Amino acid sequence: MPPKAAKGKEAKKEPPKLAMGPPPKPKKIPPPPACFSPEDLARFKEVFKAHDEDNIDKVKLPEIPIMLRKLGFNPKGSEIKLLYEKFLEDEFVDTVEYFEWLFMIEAKINMGDDFELAVTKAMATLGHDDEETGITDLELLKEELMSWGEPLLEIEFVDFIKVATKNKTFTPLDDQKTLAAMAMKKAQEEKEEEERKEAERLAKEEAKRQKLIQQGLILPD
Incomplete structure (x- = not known):
């Protein structure tokens, strides 16, 4: 018959069992898209660091549309949602890492953009390019830009x-x-x-x- 545990004393707790096997491998960061030049990467990195307020090599999700606009894109809400679904691990992630940012840029480029078309049409209107020659008079353009809307x-x-x-x-x-x-x-x-x-x-x-x-x-x- 086993001896009874002494009264007033707690039974000894067993030490936690150690997990067997090697530790999990760190996430391997993929190389940047091959389509980007060193100058492109330097510019993208500069924009990323400017929005990395906590200096943790991550930016918050709401910053991504702003960052894309700084690069000259005109992202739609549906496009931003698609980028998040494609490059983030799950719906609970609230930050973007640098390599994910680069692949988002590549994907947005492949989506196309209507920003340049909108600007081209606006310039044609300002310069009275009714025949769509792609050329406008400089003085006429200057007069328009400095006389209506928010004057230049x-x-x-x-x-x-x-x-x-x-x-x-x-x-x-x-x-x-x-x-x-x-x-x-x-x-x-x-x-x-x-x-x-x-x-x-x-x-x-x-x-x-x-x-x-x-x-x-x-x-x-």
Whole structure:
């Protein structure tokens, strides 16, 4: 007959059994899509790190549409949902890793995008390209961009031209002449604005002085 356990003492707990076999292998991260150049990967990495607020090499799901737009895409809600279903492990995952981000970009590229078409149509409308030649008059385009909607500033238009005319119909010399003329015009406008403000200031001071003279507080010149 086995001895009885001593009263007031707890029975000894057995140590936990150790799991047999080797530890699980870490997840193997696939290489980036072969279609991306080193310059592409550097740009994608920069966008990813900018949204990795906790610096844990992961970004939150709501950031993905914003990040894609920063790369020039115009993702639809259905497309974002499809990307999540295709590249995330399950519906409970709330972050995206860098390699998943790269494959999402590749998939979005393969989906196509209507953003460029929309911009092309808008530019044709702004430039009154009724015959759809693909070419618009620069001065006419400038007038439209700076006169309706949210008007483009002169300095913004200069930056716009640097990009819009690169390797297009403008020659480098034409480009330089246009930018130089815009810069000179901008400088002249700023100078005139400063002169106007100075004239207003002097006029206010003179009006104040004349009022003090009338009140007998100061002597006239």
